[in-house]
Amino acid sequence: TAIPVITIDGPTASGKGTVAHRVADRLGFHYLDSGALYRLTALTALRHGTALSDEHGIAKTAEKLPVRFAGDAMWLANENVTDAIRAEDVGNMASKIAALPTVRHALTGLQLGFRKAPGLVADGRDMGTVIFPQAILKVFLTASVEARAERRYKQLIGKGFAANMEDLLKDLRERDARDSNRAIAPLKPAEGAHILDTSAMTADEAVEQVLKWYAAAR
Numbered sequence: 001t002a003i004p005v006i007t008i009d010g011p012t013a014s015g016k017g018t019v020a021h022r023v024a025d026r027l028g029f030h031y032l033d034s035g036a037l038y039r040l041t042a043l044t045a046l047r048h049g050t051a052l053s054d055e056h057g058i059a060k061t062a063e064k065l066p067v068r069f070a071g072d073a074m075w076l077a078n079e080n081v082t083d084a085i086r087a088e089d090v091g092n093m094a095s096k097i098a099a100l101p102t103v104r105h106a107l108t109g110l111q112l113g114f115r116k117a118p119g120l121v122a123d124g125r126d127m128g129t130v131i132f133p134q135a136i137l138k139v140f141l142t143a144s145v146e147a148r149a150e151r152r153y154k155q156l157i158g159k160g161f162a163a164n165m166e167d168l169l170k171d172l173r174e175r176d177a178r179d180s181n182r183a184i185a186p187l188k189p190a191e192g193a194h195i196l197d198t199s200a201m202t203a204d205e206a207v208e209q210v211l212k213w214y215a216a217a218r
């Protein structure tokens with residue numbers, strides 16, 4: 001029988017990472033944070049000074065990422081970059097390179113490889129629409145831009161980064177527009193996706209809802 005996949009797509013800071021991770025833990029499934037792959041590519045491109053106009057160069061970087069996943073930690077060669085990829089400038093660069101078709105193509109195989117028994121929970125923008133269209137359960141997780149800015153603010157401060165609420169709101173709006181309006185794999189609910197607005201919900205409440213949907217779908 002096919003290995004089950006649950007996709008959780010949604011905008012930046014909607015809480016989909018936390019929810020997807022906890023759902024994976026509860027089911028004993030593997031977890032794919034696809035945004036991290038775009039962030040790892042962006043971090044490498046920023047460090048190498050690769051220009052955004054050099055699509056081929058960035059795609060090469062994506063194809064050859066010396067990435068290693070160790071539990072929740074991510075390593076690039078010998079460096080633990082788990083925190084470094086969460087910086088705002090890396091997120092902004094990630095959303096820019098994510099609009100490049102060859103970069104998305106270069107990261108596709110890596111993402112498909114995460115589908116292993118007993119199952120996978122994958123979070124991102126196009127998990128249900130492009131990468132795992134056959135998923136048994138598709139969720140579109142969203143929240144108001146204000147709720148998301150507040151969550152991102154707490155996350156950044158908690159990790160020791162500087163943060164400013166006005167800048168975060170502006171960044172989120174810009175990134176939403178970029179992710180939703182791009183020609184390739186734009187952020188939108190997959191056909192048949194369950195929409196979950198978490199503005200007034202705790203992460204655990206969202207997890208329970210997803211598990212209920214999964215129980216009903218399998």
Ligand code: C5P
Pocket residue numbers: 012013034035036038039091094095096098099123124125126127175179
């Ligand atoms: O989810 P996260 O904020 O870590 O993703 C960083 C960027 O990577 C997003 O702004 C988005 O543009 C891009 N991304 C994507 N497709 C995915 C996951 C992330 O285009 N599946």
